[in-house]
Amino acid sequence: MIQFEGVGLSYGDGPPVLKNLSFRIAPGSFHFLTGPSGSGKTSLLRLLLLSRRPSAGRIVMFGDDTTGLSGDRLLAIRRRIGIVFQEFRLLDHLTTFENVALPLRVQGLPDSAYRENVTELLEWVGLGQRMEALPDVLSGGEKQRAAIARAVISKSELLLADEPTGNVDPELSERLMHLFAELNKMGTTVVVATHETSLLKKFAVPRMVLKDGEVRFHD
């Protein structure tokens, strides 16, 4: 379970980006996170990934208070979260296959343990022919699919995605949403930040709407 209690965030001395957020995200739920550009969607995802500390309040992840958490305990929580960054952030010198396998590799698994899984997933997202390509020869959509594959490969409990359909055609973006829905059905909690209205219309999913630093829930 994820719980925000009076959480605020500001960058440096700047104005608060998020103000006094209090909400719960139930395990196994699926939410769209929407709001205008600059409303703080990426910022909220950073808090959920624990890559930023809130300026106020406390965040409980999977039942653990994360205030002041560091080292191995922080690492253990991170490993339960998969993330798709808005700018993908694939490692330039690694192939698609190596990038996608990275979350398993950093947990100390050998190549043989994940080769099949990674290959299968890459074929599923349509990158079967691009496994040995480096990111700089991939198209925007291909990079995005590689980034998504990397986020879901370790079957995390919480999947965060920042505008995951921004660079792909509508057909693929629908397939990706179906992938998220499938993962959600298998128990993964999913939060997808998007401002794509076509998606919002197509998928009847509860929404968290950010505006003026506050969040409102719509079922």
Added chain:
Amino acid sequence: MTETVQAPPQKERRQGTAPIVPVTSVASRTLMLLVTIMTFLSCVTVGSVVLIQKSAIGWSADVGREVTIEIRPMAGEVIESNVRTAISLAESVPGIGRARVLSQDEVEGLLAPWLGRGLDLTNLKLPQLVVVEIAEPQALDVGLLSRTIATVPGASLETHAAWRQQLNVMTGTVVVSGLLVLALILLATILAVVFATRGTMASSREIVDVLHFIGASNQFIASEFQKRFLTIGVTGGAIGGVAALMFFLAASLVVSTVLPSESSAQLGALFGRFALGLDGIAAILIIVPVVGGLTALTSRLTVRRFLEQISS
């Protein structure tokens, strides 16, 4: 108008276990070159110290096993009879073994490296030299020997003591300076490695961040970087060490083949023909892992500090 479209260069296909830290980057190539040069300098320093020390020990030992009696020609004296007296007096002193006069040929041989061969010395009135072997150094009273010899007209005893003391001082100075130079080189290596490592880490910040986000521990990240730096240190060290060995090999070849024999004999007298010997090679072989290990250790600490700084 036609336009030729060139396909982008195809990157090489690699296996799924490519290093997480990129193999080639400007910073790591610079670091490798730096380690190579530093190792080379360290090895040449150590090798030279070993050479000089070995030669000095050699001279000192040769010289210490004997003393020389010099008998100058004097008006009204028959030098041959003085030589015989000196020999028998010297041999009567406890601790002395055999004493013998150096022949004209031997004297010429001794002087050849300095004066050249084929010089006719018969007309020069050279002092006669008596070489006195010391059989039991502990039993010998040098003062007694000196006083005994002084009774022979024109004879004086040369124990080489002053010369040996000078030699010891000189060798000591060379060894200490050599070690000082070595220490400075190693210190400079450490500083350069710290800077190179910090540079590499800073330019790899994105890799570090992504690794953190996908659940890599600091330990994992550090070990990935250390692998790179260890490879760099060991490779650079090995190249530098081999280069130094080849340097000494080339120097000894030059001394023994290219140089004319007289000057080679002089250099040989000074540097023992540039033969490093087993201990010299061993010293170089120790330097290589020391520099390689120092590089790895330094960058390990630097990586740890960098990771601690960014995650606090």
